[in-house]
Amino acid sequence: MNKMMTLLAASLMLAGCKGNATTSKNQEDKKMQKKVLVAYFSYSGTTKGYAEKIAQYAGADLFEIEAAQPYTAADVDWQDDHSRVNREMKTEPDSRPAIAKKVDNIKDYDVVFVGFPIWWYIAPNIINTFLESHDLQGKTLIPFFTSHSSGPGETDKHLHKSINYDVTWKPAVRVNRWNDKELKAWVDESLR
Numbered sequence: 001m002n003k004m005m006t007l008l009a010a011s012l013m014l015a016g017c018k019g020n021a022t023t024s025k026n027q028e029d030k031k032m033q034k035k036v037l038v039a040y041f042s043y044s045g046t047t048k049g050y051a052e053k054i055a056q057y058a059g060a061d062l063f064e065i066e067a068a069q070p071y072t073a074a075d076v077d078w079q080d081d082h083s084r085v086n087r088e089m090k091t092e093p094d095s096r097p098a099i100a101k102k103v104d105n106i107k108d109y110d111v112v113f114v115g116f117p118i119w120w121y122i123a124p125n126i127i128n129t130f131l132e133s134h135d136l137q138g139k140t141l142i143p144f145f146t147s148h149s150s151g152p153g154e155t156d157k158h159l160h161k162s163i164n165y166d167v168t169w170k171p172a173v174r175v176n177r178w179n180d181k182e183l184k185a186w187v188d189e190s191l192r
Helices: 002-033 046-058 084-091 125-132 155-160 180-190
Strands: 036-040 061-064 111-117 140-146
Touching: 036 046, 046 061, 046 111, 046 140, 046 180, 111 125, 125 155, 140 155
Parallel strands: 036 061, 036 111, 111 140
Antiparallel strands: none
16 A cells, blocks of 8 residues: 555656646747847947846847947046047937947847946937837837946836837846846746
8 A cells, every 4th residue: 555655646746747847848938939139239348248148048149239430438438528428428318329230130039138238327329229220019128237336217218219119118127236047037037
């Protein structure tokens, strides 16, 4: 009788494990059915590092948003009132710095993560250029940012102005406050 009970218990445990494995596999299959792009702008390399991790966790393609006229150290000197970024972000807030190239196959993607550093409490205007240069109709857009200490400020409001058609927006989040496990959990949750 004890041998029979042991076999029954083992069978139930295996069935439970199989059910969990099937559920987990179904979740992975669902995630894999979505074609995902991680597009990012990074001046210092910080955002690039997080974009690469997000792309890895999401099984996504990676695209670097590059300025047609690359930014120099003098361009990003926030203490110089006449620097390029001060003009773009403060003096000419509706400026749209040209991007070097577009995503050729943007129509193929269902989800687009968009990454950037926070400049003057919002996304750099080059991100608006990227959004306005692509047809993102019907896609899910997931903004993420890096910052030493700033929160998103008016980032969502600023970015939403660039798209006046149907997309699904997720709120912008600061990713460099998380460890790898937390970052992966956020990516997984974002793709559900």
